[in-house]
Amino acid sequence: xxxxxxxxxxxxxxxxxxxxxxxxxxxxxxxxxxxxxxxxxxxxxxxxxxxxxxxxxxxxxxxxxxxxxxxxxxxxxxxxxxxxxxxxxxxxxxxxxxxxxxxxxxxxxxxxxxxxxxxxxxxxxxxxxxxxxxxxxxxxxxxxxxxxxxxxxxxxxxxxxxxxxxxxxxxxxxxxxxxxxxxxxxxxxxxxxxxxxxxxxxxxxxxxxxxxxxxxxxxxxxxxxxxxxxxxxxxxxxxxxxxxxxxxxxxxxxxxxxxxxxxxxxxxxxxxxxxxxxxxxxxxxxxxxxxxxxxxxxxxxxxxxxxxxxxxxxxxxxxxxxxxxxxxxxxxxxxxxxxxxxxxxxxxxxxxxxxxxxxxxxxxxxxxxxxxxxxxxxxxxxxxxxxxxxxxxxxxxxxxxxxxxxxxxxxxxxxxxxxxxxxxxxxxxxxxxxxxxxxxxxxxxxxxxxxxxxxxxxxxx
Amino acid sequence: xxxxxxxxxxxxxxxxxxxxxxxxxxxxxxxxxxxxxxxxxxxxxxxxxxxxxxxxxxxxxxxxxxxxxxxxxxxxxxxxxxxxxxxxxxxxxxxxxxxxxxxxxxxxxxxxxxxxxxxxxxxxxxxxxxxxxxxxxxxxxxxxxxxxxxxxxxxxxxxxxxxxxxxxxxxxxxxxxxxxxxxxxxxxxxxxxxxxxxxxxxxxxxxxxxxxxxxxxxxxxxxxxxxxxxxxxxxxxxxxxxxxxxxxxxxxxxxxxxxxxxxxxxxxxxxxxxxxxxxxxxxxxxxxxxxxxxxxxxxxxxxxxxxxxxxxxxxxxxxxxxxxxxxxxxxxxxxxxxxxxxxxxxxxxxxxxxxxxxxxxxxxxxxxxxxxxxxxxxxxxxxxxxxxxxxxxxxxxxxxxxxxxxxxxxxxxxxxxxxxxxxxxxxxxxxxxxxxxxxxxxxxxxxxxxxxxxxx
Numbered sequence: 001x002x003x004x005x006x007x008x009x010x011x012x013x014x015x016x017x018x019x020x021x022x023x024x025x026x027x028x029x030x031x032x033x034x035x036x037x038x039x040x041x042x043x044x045x046x047x048x049x050x051x052x053x054x055x056x057x058x059x060x061x062x063x064x065x066x067x068x069x070x071x072x073x074x075x076x077x078x079x080x081x082x083x084x085x086x087x088x089x090x091x092x093x094x095x096x097x098x099x100x101x102x103x104x105x106x107x108x109x110x111x112x113x114x115x116x117x118x119x120x121x122x123x124x125x126x127x128x129x130x131x132x133x134x135x136x137x138x139x140x141x142x143x144x145x146x147x148x149x150x151x152x153x154x155x156x157x158x159x160x161x162x163x164x165x166x167x168x169x170x171x172x173x174x175x176x177x178x179x180x181x182x183x184x185x186x187x188x189x190x191x192x193x194x195x196x197x198x199x200x201x202x203x204x205x206x207x208x209x210x211x212x213x214x215x216x217x218x219x220x221x222x223x224x225x226x227x228x229x230x231x232x233x234x235x236x237x238x239x240x241x242x243x244x245x246x247x248x249x250x251x252x253x254x255x256x257x258x259x260x261x262x263x264x265x266x267x268x269x270x271x272x273x274x275x276x277x278x279x280x281x282x283x284x285x286x287x288x289x290x291x292x293x294x295x296x297x298x299x300x301x302x303x304x305x306x307x308x309x310x311x312x313x314x315x316x317x318x319x320x321x322x323x324x325x326x327x328x329x330x331x332x333x334x335x336x337x338x339x340x341x342x343x344x345x346x347x348x349x350x351x352x353x354x355x356x357x358x359x360x361x362x363x364x365x366x367x368x369x370x371x372x373x374x375x376x377x378x379x380x381x382x383x384x385x386x387x388x389x390x391x392x393x394x395x396x397x398x399x400x401x402x403x404x405x406x407x408x409x410x411x412x413x414x415x416x417x418x419x420x421x422x423x424x425x426x427x428x429x430x431x432x433x434x435x436x437x438x439x440x441x442x443x444x445x446x447x448x449x450x451x452x453x454x455x456x457x458x459x460x461x
Numbered sequence: 462x463x464x465x466x467x468x469x470x471x472x473x474x475x476x477x478x479x480x481x482x483x484x485x486x487x488x489x490x491x492x493x494x495x496x497x498x499x500x501x502x503x504x505x506x507x508x509x510x511x512x513x514x515x516x517x518x519x520x521x522x523x524x525x526x527x528x529x530x531x532x533x534x535x536x537x538x539x540x541x542x543x544x545x546x547x548x549x550x551x552x553x554x555x556x557x558x559x560x561x562x563x564x565x566x567x568x569x570x571x572x573x574x575x576x577x578x579x580x581x582x583x584x585x586x587x588x589x590x591x592x593x594x595x596x597x598x599x600x601x602x603x604x605x606x607x608x609x610x611x612x613x614x615x616x617x618x619x620x621x622x623x624x625x626x627x628x629x630x631x632x633x634x635x636x637x638x639x640x641x642x643x644x645x646x647x648x649x650x651x652x653x654x655x656x657x658x659x660x661x662x663x664x665x666x667x668x669x670x671x672x673x674x675x676x677x678x679x680x681x682x683x684x685x686x687x688x689x690x691x692x693x694x695x696x697x698x699x700x701x702x703x704x705x706x707x708x709x710x711x712x713x714x715x716x717x718x719x720x721x722x723x724x725x726x727x728x729x730x731x732x733x734x735x736x737x738x739x740x741x742x743x744x745x746x747x748x749x750x751x752x753x754x755x756x757x758x759x760x761x762x763x764x765x766x767x768x769x770x771x772x773x774x775x776x777x778x779x780x781x782x783x784x785x786x787x788x789x790x791x792x793x794x795x796x797x798x799x800x801x802x803x804x805x806x807x808x809x810x811x812x813x814x815x816x817x818x819x820x821x822x823x824x825x826x827x828x829x830x831x832x833x834x835x836x837x838x839x840x841x842x843x844x845x846x847x848x849x850x851x852x853x854x855x856x857x858x859x860x861x862x863x864x865x866x867x868x869x870x871x872x873x874x875x876x877x878x879x880x881x882x883x884x885x886x887x888x889x890x891x892x893x894x895x896x897x898x899x900x901x902x903x904x905x906x907x908x909x910x911x912x913x914x915x916x917x
Binding site for chain 2: 226317
């Protein structure tokens with residue numbers, strides 16, 4: 001890396017990426033106190049309208065990160081944006097929190113999200129929706145709504161979100177930031193309040209691809225608490241990250257460019273892919289034939305696991321009773337209880353598990369011929385607040401391009417790649433299981449030549 | 462009444478004596494400890510906590526399975542058993558259902574009958590509720606302690622068989638050193654499934670038999686109902702409950718009533734079973750594979766390792782004692798009852814060889830004299846047996862003479878005894894032993910001395 005002094009003269013220090021912030025601190029261009037003061041001032045100014053944070057640590061000391069409220073933080077309220085956990089203060093830290101603390105990061109606040117991470121717009125929070133900084137009347141995407149907005153609006157250096165069906169990638173796409181869902185098992189889920197345990201994965205939400213790689217390095221790896229997170233340490237050198245796109249084969253699944261994809265979004269995505277070709281990548285059309293069944297399988301598996309994971313909120317140990325649980329969570333508990341019931345298991349859960357295996361197989365076959373798969377993160381840009389709240393099915397359909405990666409356990413990256421109607425669009429880059437390196441490398445090359453990630457929303461609230 | 466045959470199956474739960482709990486690092490040694498001191502986010506079911514498998518528990522479960530001649534699955538899964546109860550903090554128990562660790566075993570009871578084992582699987586214990594007049598208290602120290610469940614086929618036809626099988630299992634757990642298997646402490650718990658059927662070739666089919674017969678594992682002619690006896694926390698009560706239940710069911714059938722599937726408990730005061738849950742109220746546990754845990758892959762090499770680490774089992778020992786040492790069957794069984802006694806016996810036999818003391822003599826000594834094996838050494842036992850053989854003094858007149866001599870020589874002890882210090886008799890016994898060079902039968906010496914002292 002170049003060692004010339006970082007130029008931050010004309011830049012607000014809250015606009016710096018994590019990597020830049022670390023360098024500036026090392027070069028003593030400002031202090032941690034100044035850094036926190038600047039961020040806290042911004043939070044004070046913009047959070048009331050954006051509603052990104054549920055809890056703010058006014059006394060933050062280290063490099064400020066925003067943490068989705070489904071991630072347990074010792075001594076800091078953790079509600080999963082649900083009334084049912086109002087007042088709950090975990091007596092322990094999640095593994096990811098311990099890892100961040102070890103690396104000089106501290107928690108400036110807990111971020112809003114859809115209740116128990118169930119939703120794709122950020123509107124299912126019991127504490128009100130998060131607003132999109134690009135247009136205050138639009139949804140921020142979800143479920144990691146507050147984390148995405150905190151990064152996009154420069155209310156933190158970076159954030160952690162969780163992704164069960166697109167909950168990191170989709171809000172990242174809607175707010176013009178970088179979001180990475182690691183391979184299932186890459187990052188320990190210990191401390192992450194479970195939505196669907198076989199799909200949940202914590203991921204970085206950052207201002208650059210380089211930052212995402214660094215945060216993944218910090219938070220990945222075995223901890224002895226998550227049985228599905230074994231031999232999972234991720235490390236990447238700058239050399240590898242900077243290897244470029246040349247020589248890579250890029251798959252474009254025809255199923256990701258069909259009916260339902262907004263033509264304007266499609267154009268932005270196709271332009272981005274053209275850019276990857278210019279960088280030396282070779283694109284080929286591929287097929288993921290079972291994609292059409294992914295949504296159905298997902299909405300059997302997820303509610304099934306949800307119905308079991310939500311059972312502990314029975315009103316005996318935690319603050320509020322079950323009446324305070326929101327509509328979407330109740331819906332999934334009902335669906336899941338039904339699909340696991342005796343007599344229905346074979347038709348629902350067992351069949352969905354088979355579909356899941358086929359989807360995994362689709363990816364394995366595709367990755368025999370390609371290095372990465374690219375497409376849109378979401379079929380549309382951010383929609384109007386309230387627009388889909390009465391129509392859960394339409395809401396579910398907005399996850400159509402992201403859920404397959406969770407079902408297959410593969411990593412996926414959302415990289416800002418332009419805009420449509422003034423709202424950000426994200427390019428999704430999917431990789432082989434355990435191959436975050438290649439998708440980060442492609443994302444890095446792309447953002448270096450385009451600079452979309454440096455675009456900031458105008459916050460004239 | 463004996464035109465009816467009871468059909469009984471047994472489910473045994475045994476708590477393992479592993480250091481830590483099944484899925485967390487908390488100490489599993491919870492008994493008698495201050496409530497809620499052996500807990501952590503995992504066994505309290507706090508949001509975000511995850512289970513992490515205790516490999517020792519898995520090995521112990523496989524040990525039990527192997528000792529019961531089970532097939533060990535190459536691929537096994539944990540599943541979630543979903544139900545609500547205040548002692549279950551996650552709202553589900555991590556258990557096994559479709560893919561248990563061990564299946565298809567068998568255990569032979571004394572009359573040569575084989576009890577088939579359907580499965581041996583691994584699960585976790587729940588917390589403990591204490592009901593007080595001010596409310597119910599929950600102690601989570603027991604939550605997550607490893608539990609192995611052993612389920613038989615409905616092969617028992619009477620309570621005696623059940624009793625014997627359960628005793629054998631208890632013995633096995635102790636031999637394998639996987640559990641203390643103490644019933645009173647709740648280390649080992651029993652549940653029975655009881656139904657009755659009409660003995661073959663007698664009369665028309667009962668009403669409940671006329672409908673679809675329940676087919677289980679190729680077993681035909683099983684009654685189409687069963688009554689589950691649950692939450693009965695002592696062995697004695699379970700036996701009483703089964704006996705009562707058999708009578709109750711026969712009475713019902715005789716009265717022309719149709720029996721249905723239900724769960725019943727035991728009322729010790731009234732000495733009868735009572736309805737806890739009818740079929741309609743039965744739980745639907747909504748089992749599904751535990752997504753927090755990976756598949757258990759058990760490679761044959763590992764299983765072979767565990768197999769070769771198994772100790773010689775009590776029934777094998779008993780057989781060997783008969784064949785190798787010519788021990789009587791009843792004695793062989795007593796000698797192999799506990800690992801400690803068996804070890805004592807075997808060491809004594811080894812030592813006995815050098816002193817021409819026959820194994821059966823040693824067996825007689827252990828069975829009849831019941832020496833305290835924690836203080837007597839096997840070699841001492843052999844010496845004692847040998848000494849007896851050359852001339853133990855049992856003759857009462859002879860002993861009386863010795864006793865009188867001892868009393869003369871130990872005047873102080875005699876005075877003390879008269880003053881009420883009864884333990885002074887030990888000095889007098891010691892005197893007799895000394896005078897007789899240890900040949901006097903110590904028990905008889907005491908009797909003789911007491912008689913003499915009283916008559917004085």
